[in-house]
Amino acid sequence: MADALKDKIADVFNEPACGTNVSKSEQQRKKGCAKPLTPGAAAGGCAFDGAMIALQPIVDAAHLVHAPLACAGNSWDNRGAASSGSILYRTGFTTDMTELDIVMGHGEKKLYRAIKELVAAHNPPAVFVYSTCVPALIGDDIDAVCKAATEKFGTPCIPVNAPGYVGSKNLGNKLAGEALFDHVIGTLEPEECTPYDVNIIGDYNLSGELWQVKPLLDRLGIRILGSITGDARYRQVAMAHRAKVTMLVCSKALINLARKLDETYGIPFFEGSFYGISDTSEALRIMCRMLVEQGAEPELLDRCEALIAEEEAKVWADLDRLRPRVAGRKVLLYTGGHKSWSVVSALQELGMEVIGTSVRKATDEDKERVKEIMQTDAHMFDNMAPKDMYRLLKDAKADVLMSGGRSQFVALKAKMPWVDVNQEKHEPYAGYVGMIDMVRAIDRAVNNPMWAELRSDAPWDDPLPATTVMPAHKGACPVTHIPAGVNRPVAPTPPRPARAEGPTGAGFAGLGSSETDFEDC
Amino acid sequence: MTKVVHPRHALSTNPLKSSAPLGAALAYLGIESAIPLFHGSQGCTAFAMVHLVRHFKEAVPLQTTAMNEISTILGGAEQIEEAIENLRKKSAPKFIGIASTALTETRGEDVVGELKEIVARRKDFADTAIVYASTPDFTGALEDGWARAVEAIIATLVPEAPERDPDLRRVNLLCGSHLTIAEVEELVRLIRAFGLDPIVLPDLTSSLDGHVGDDWRGTSLGGTTLEDIAAMPRSAYTLAVGESMRGAARLLEDRAMVPYRVFPSVTGLKPVDAFIRTLMALSGQQDAPPSVKRDRARLLDASLDAHFHTGGLKVAIGADPDLLFSLSTTLAGMGAEIVTAVTTSQASPVLERMPCDEVLVGDLGDLERGAAAAGAAMLLTHSHGRQAAHRLHLPLVRVGFPIFDRIGAQDICRVGYRGTRAFLYEIANIAQAQHHAATPQDFGAAPIAEEFDHVPHAATC
Numbered sequence: 002m003a004d005a006l007k008d009k010i011a012d013v014f015n016e017p018a019c020g021t022n023v024s025k026s027e028q029q030r031k032k033g034c035a036k037p038l039t040p041g042a043a044a045g046g047c048a049f050d051g052a053m054i055a056l057q058p059i060v061d062a063a064h065l066v067h068a069p070l071a072c073a074g075n076s077w078d079n080r081g082a083a084s085s086g087s088i089l090y091r092t093g094f095t096t097d098m099t100e101l102d103i104v105m106g107h108g109e110k111k112l113y114r115a116i117k118e119l120v121a122a123h124n125p126p127a128v129f130v131y132s133t134c135v136p137a138l139i140g141d142d143i144d145a146v147c148k149a150a151t152e153k154f155g156t157p158c159i160p161v162n163a164p165g166y167v168g169s170k171n172l173g174n175k176l177a178g179e180a181l182f183d184h185v186i187g188t189l190e191p192e193e194c195t196p197y198d199v200n201i202i203g204d205y206n207l208s209g210e211l212w213q214v215k216p217l218l219d220r221l222g223i224r225i226l227g228s229i230t231g232d233a234r235y236r237q238v239a240m241a242h243r244a245k246v247t248m249l250v251c252s253k254a255l256i257n258l259a260r261k262l263d264e265t266y267g268i269p270f271f272e273g274s275f276y277g278i279s280d281t282s283e284a285l286r287i288m289c290r291m292l293v294e295q296g297a298e299p300e301l302l303d304r305c306e307a308l309i310a311e312e313e314a315k316v317w318a319d320l321d322r323l324r325p326r327v328a329g330r331k332v333l334l335y336t337g338g339h340k341s342w343s344v345v346s347a348l349q350e351l352g353m354e355v356i357g358t359s360v361r362k363a364t365d366e367d368k369e370r371v372k373e374i375m376q377t378d379a380h381m382f383d384n385m386a387p388k389d390m391y392r393l394l395k396d397a398k399a400d401v402l403m404s405g406g407r408s409q410f411v412a413l414k415a416k417m418p419w420v421d422v423n424q425e426k427h428e429p430y431a432g433y434v435g436m437i438d439m440v441r442a443i444d445r446a447v448n449n450p451m452w453a454e455l456r457s458d459a460p461w462d463d464p465l466p467a468t469t470v471m472p473a474h475k476g477a478c479p480v481t482h483i484p485a486g487v488n489r490p491v492a493p494t495p496p497r498p499a500r501a502e503g504p505t506g507a508g509f510a511g512l513g514s515s516e517t518d519f520e521d522c
Numbered sequence: 523m524t525k526v527v528h529p530r531h532a533l534s535t536n537p538l539k540s541s542a543p544l545g546a547a548l549a550y551l552g553i554e555s556a557i558p559l560f561h562g563s564q565g566c567t568a569f570a571m572v573h574l575v576r577h578f579k580e581a582v583p584l585q586t587t588a589m590n591e592i593s594t595i596l597g598g599a600e601q602i603e604e605a606i607e608n609l610r611k612k613s614a615p616k617f618i619g620i621a622s623t624a625l626t627e628t629r630g631e632d633v634v635g636e637l638k639e640i641v642a643r644r645k646d647f648a649d650t651a652i653v654y655a656s657t658p659d660f661t662g663a664l665e666d667g668w669a670r671a672v673e674a675i676i677a678t679l680v681p682e683a684p685e686r687d688p689d690l691r692r693v694n695l696l697c698g699s700h701l702t703i704a705e706v707e708e709l710v711r712l713i714r715a716f717g718l719d720p721i722v723l724p725d726l727t728s729s730l731d732g733h734v735g736d737d738w739r740g741t742s743l744g745g746t747t748l749e750d751i752a753a754m755p756r757s758a759y760t761l762a763v764g765e766s767m768r769g770a771a772r773l774l775e776d777r778a779m780v781p782y783r784v785f786p787s788v789t790g791l792k793p794v795d796a797f798i799r800t801l802m803a804l805s806g807q808q809d810a811p812p813s814v815k816r817d818r819a820r821l822l823d824a825s826l827d828a829h830f831h832t833g834g835l836k837v838a839i840g841a842d843p844d845l846l847f848s849l850s851t852t853l854a855g856m857g858a859e860i861v862t863a864v865t866t867s868q869a870s871p872v873l874e875r876m877p878c879d880e881v882l883v884g885d886l887g888d889l890e891r892g893a894a895a896a897g898a899a900m901l902l903t904h905s906h907g908r909q910a911a912h913r914l915h916l917p918l919v920r921v922g923f924p925i926f927d928r929i930g931a932q933d934i935c936r937v938g939y940r941g942t943r944a945f946l947y948e949i950a951n952i953a954q955a956q957h958h959a960a961t962p963q964d965f966g967a968a969p970i971a972e973e974f975d976h977v978p979h980a981a982t983c
Contacts, residue, residue, distance in 0.1 A: 061976045085962050085970055126976035192973055209960035215967035224971075232962070234974035413826040434965065445833040449857035451825055454791045459818060460799035461810050471806050472690055474717060 003137070005144075006162050013175040018260040021364065044407070047165030049133050050076070051173020055255065056129050056161065056181070058205045058230040059238060060084035063125040065094040067112050067143060068133035069103075072165070081427060083209045085232055089125055098135060108141040116150040116158055126235035127157040127185070137164035159184040171254050178202075178258035181229065181238060186262070189239035191226065196297040198226035199288060200247040200268065202255050204275070206231030210431035214275050217285060217312065217432060221304055223292070229258070242266040245295040248273050248288055269295070275431040277343035278316055282309045316433040320351060323437070326444045328352030333393065335359045335385065335404035336422050342370040344403070344422065347436055349374070353443075356399050357382055387411045401447050416455050418446035524876040526868055528883050535887030536906060538840045539866030540923055542657040543621040544570040545667030545699055547584055550619030550653070552697075552724025553675065554745040557583045557615040559605055561598060561633060562623030564588045566659075576926035578730050583741055585609055594629055599636040603644070610650055613740030616748060619671060620654040627658035651748055653678045663866035664923060665842040668699035669766040672724060676773045679748065683755035683778035692757040693804060694780065695720040696771055698764020700845035700922065703731045704935035709763065709788065712798070712938055715814055716805040721750045721757060723770075732932055755780060759804055761797075763788055763937075764844040765872045786872050787848035788937040789945060790855055791821060797938075817939035824943040825856065831950035833857035838893035840886060840903035841922045843870035849902060849921060851877055852942065853949065862892030864903075886910055900952060917952045 015030060016022050022030060046054075049072060057064055057080065066073035077093030084090065096115045102108050116128055128150075132143045147158035163176040191198075199218075204211050211231035218225060227233075227241025242262065247270035249259045259270040269291055273284030289297075289305040331354045334344060345355050357380045360368050372378045385393075387408065394402060394415040402412035405423030412419035420442050422430065430439040474485035547558035547570060560567045567586035574582040587601040606618055622633060633654050641647055655674035657667040693713060697706050706727050713720045728744025735743055754760075755778030762771035762784045771782035783800055787793040795818075798810060835858040839850055846865050854860055854877030864882045865873060873881045882888045886903065890910035893901055901911050904922040911918035925931035935941035962969055 083960050086975065124978040209962075209965065212960065212962040212965040212967045215962060216965055219968045232970065234970065235976060237970075237974045240974075413823075416822075416826075429960070445857065449829050449833050450854070451829050451856050454855055455822055455825060457792070457795075459815070460795045460802060461808065461815070465803055465806075465808055471717065474691065 003140075003162075006137075006164075006167065009162065009176065009179060010167060010172065013172070013179060013257050016257050016260070018256050020366075046170040046173070048163040048167045048169065048173035048176060049131060049165040051170035051175075051254075052131060052161050052163035052177040052180070053173075054080065054170065054205065055174045055177035056230060057090055058082040058084075059127075059129070059233045059235055060090045061087035061125060062127045062129055062235045063089055063092070063094055063119050063123055064129045064131065065096070065112075065115060065119060066131045066133065067096045067098070067108065067115075067136050067141065068131070069098045069135055070095065072131075072133045073097075080205075081208045082205045083207070083212070083232060085212075086234065089123060092123075094119060103135060103139055106139065108136050108139060109143075109146050112136075112141065112143065112146050113150055116146070117154065120150075120154045120156045125156065127159060129159050129161055129180075131161045132164050134164045134166045137162075137166075157184070157188070174254035175257050178229075178255045182258055182261050185235070185239050186227070187239070187242040187266070189236055191240045191243050194226075194243045195224060196245055196295065197221075197223045197292060197301075198244045199223055199292070200227035200229060200241050200244040200262065200270075201225055201231065201250060202227075202229040202247055202259055202270075203250040204228075204231040204431075208427055208429040210275070210429040210435065213429050213432040213435045214281070217281075217308065220308060221285070221289065221301065223288070229255070242268070244268055245297070246270070246288060246291045248284065250274060274343055275435070277347045278313060278433060278436055279346065280343045281432050282313060285309060312433045316436060319437050320440060323440045323444055324351050326448060327440060330354070330400040330443070330447055331356045331398070332443075333357050333390075333399035333402050333404075334422075335390070335402060335408055336361075342367060342374050344439075345371065346374050351440060356380060359383065359385065391415050401443060403443075416452065418449070418452065420446050523874050524878060525880040526873050526883060527880045528868070529888055534885045536885055536890075536909065538864055538885045538889065538903065538906075539663035539842070540573060541570070541659045542662045542664065542667030542670070543623050543659060544573060545664035545669075546619065546621035546655050546657045546671035547667075548574065548664070548699065548726075549668045549671035549675070549724045550617070550621070551582065551729055551742045552722075552726045552745045553617045553619065553742065553751075554729075554747045555616040555739075556619060556729075556742040556745060557585055557609050557613060557617070557740070558619045558621060559585045559587065559602075559609065560623055561587045561602060561620055561631075562589055562625045563594075566623045566625070573924055577924040577931060578732065579929060580730055580732060582730075583613070589625060594625060597629075597636075598626055598631055598633075599640065602633070602637065603640050606640070606644075606647060606650070606652065610647070615650060615741045617651045617653070617741075619675070620652065621657045621667065621671065622655070623657070624659035627656065627660070651679055662869060663842055665699045665764075665766050665844060666867055666869065669769055672696065672767065672770040673773055675723065675751065676754075676770055676777065679751045680754050680774060680777055681752060686779050687756060688758040688780075689756045690758045691717065691719050692753070693718050693720050694754050694757045694760040694774065694782075695722045696760060696762040696767040696774075697722060697724065697726075698762075698767050698844045700764055700842060700848070701937065702934055703727050703932035705788075705937040705941060708935050708938045708941055709761075709797075712814065713761070713801060715811045716801040716807060718801065718805055720761075721754055722746060723751065723754070726932075730932065732930075754778070759783070761785065761800065765847070765870055766844050786844070786875075787851055789848040789942050790852035791818075791825065791939075791942065792855075793848070793851075794818075794821075794937075794939050794942060814939070817943070821939040821943045821946075824946050828946040828950040829856055831953040832946070834859065835900065835949070835953055836861045836896060836898045837900050837902060838862035838864075838889055838896065838898035839901075839921075840864040840889040840907065842866050843872050845922050846881070847872040847876060849936070849945075851875075852945065854878075856946065856949075858949075861896035861898050862889060864889045864892065890914065899956065900949070917956060919948065919952060 073093050073095035078091045096111050102111055130143050130147050143160045147160040150158045161180045163173045226244045228237055247259050247262055247268050249270050249272045262268045263270055271287050274280040285305055289301045293299050293301055333356055348355055360381050371381050390411045394412055394417040401418040403420045403422045409419050428438055429435055477484045543560055550556050550558040564586045567584055571582055571584040587605045589598050593601050637654050653674045655670040657670050703726055710720055723746050725746040729742040757780055760771045760774050760780050760782035762782055765786045768784045774780050785797055788797050837853055837858050837860055843865050850860050860878040863878050864884045868883045901907050901916050902919045902921050905920055905925045905927045907918050936945040
């Protein structure tokens, strides 16, 4: 590992704004917060994955992966980050390193040529160049290549040093944030600045979630200047240093970036979430308050309150209509972080019973909130083995599982409804309207008539009322021409069926003619 | 109970139904060495033949009694006799199936009586089985004509059996007009999997499956043999697929005491379960063959994967009653919403069991209006629905008859566990293909300011 990268990692781990880190002893802090992975029992993405997740939503930039095929080839165009403009971000660019490139050390040259071709063909505002395990191992200097390419081609090439083996997805997020801070933010100036400019960090506009919230900001006259990185344009990210307030959405992955924006450019930040009704309102309130503190007109606060009152009334009216369709359902929530509790309260208010919520990736604060909302910590769990989850669902202790794609099939194979609440989902659930969409999704899942059919007995599960001994087969098999009965014991002569009484009701093996057969359909 | 509604318009716009005689002709083509004969003016036959050829992409033998003005007024018995004579001379069919048309029915000919007289007089016609079904164009649709023809075949060719002496491994399979070739084959496969041997009536699987034969024939290329039809009384049981086959099944019971069961649908988990359960009982097997059990398990999984796309899917469907019922119930069972259902014939009792509030007895114009008003996401009907689909910008799933702008319609199978699986995948994939890329405007958000857009500069390399 290059020393620069090693220092960078140590630096991001020592995050003064992170509560967990601050509470550690000096000794512990030195160790960093990477949990050692257990071979044979690890799951989840690598640092490269995390970096890609954080940066790829910059929609007009090109994302070039310097790696043998697997890194880009097995992962490109697999995320639902939506764009309202360019779709260049969804194009899979990679150097596809070969054995010869690795052995002969041609990686850097190939990368340089790849950038050249990319710029010539697509002329993007910027090229993000991702390092991965192999080039990092053989010592390809992507920083130098990017520097040379930037000078030569006039298109900013940003090195993202987050090879997979350095750690987790979360670490990759942080390293991506560092890359933005070091190479992108502050490189362009907006035409004009207003006291209503904000940064939103950590929302990737999955399925359009940012757009569910944006109308609220539009109505308040708040402009998303720096979007990091939902539906972002490169220029937007480059101008992020001129915003007045930063909202850090979801998880603490990019807290380093938020803090550095604060320290370097004096942009205060707050953590908030757009999941759930009260959270959305809370986030809007804090955002407006901080904008006013930064110089916006104080009347913003009144407009904000009016908007919240109006939107909350509207969303509850809509949700009330859905209430009868979901009330009383037992939900098992398997997600993590702040969603452990932000969704719970809304579901409970709709009369659903949350029988458990996982607190993976959740902070102590999050856990406190869960306890507060559920009035007990009995329903809080960390990880649940798929086998246990299957059993729980199979025994119908829950009516629906809400989780990420990974546990999807645990529910489905137990013939239980499943609702996607993680980033791979196809529907946006953010803001006020998102809550309605989510409850609709629950309704659609749990009330699908298919479940009853699927759980019903197979035809062979119930014993037949009466059986008949069949005569031996006649003739020969049309394929093998083996005559029927050869080397096979012939069944005893069957009893002749009773002479039918009349044209109707002539029984056969318990089967009579039936006038109505609708019960089957 | 679903309300059957007759729209109050005099004008039929883009007809949904095909005529009853055409259905009868199609059923007759499922008899070996057959020629269907329309008793009417030659245009009736020409249109029907073109319709059939467009669907099957096969030469279809179909003849006419070529009624003219004089014979229409004076009576067409001579035309029928002459037609039979000529057909026998030219193609030596073993079977001639006559279907009346609106023209001769309006005049009110006693074809049954006249045919009896002709057959009694013309001893030389003895080696051709002649069947007549009354199928005026003005009553019912393709499904009804098909059903009348099958009933006529049974009434004429199945001998009455005073005593019951069943072959326990034999079953009759009466196929409704909505089943494709591949679907009949799938049902036969299932029946055979239980060690049972079916007599299929009518059997299009060998006549209109689309194959290259060794010689040219002026008759149907395959189908149920007359011997098999005569053997139907000895079958242990009759499996009737499609509510429209109930009459034929009942007739068989009347004539030969063969008990029956009608399966209004063999698409969807529970209907197929019922079919399999019946086969188990008939074969005396408590268990099903491993392949059948596996196919059921795979259908369960297909349902799980498909329900994300079928749940809440708004569907507009137009078809003959049996097809309408089997596809609609399957989709509704998967959480889809049948927002518009249009059918061709009001007679079928399955219409009252439809999984929607009302069924219109109407045309493709009704389907188009209904689909537009209800915001349907998908149309299911035959190829003529393409105009509506185009205007509404909706995908069209081609089901029923005719399918003339796609080839291989006979190979589509939507019955049994396998066919249902394929059907669910088909619907789910079409739903996915319609994926709408969200925009900020969808949510009422302002677009991103142009200021942020990248202005490509001249390449420097």
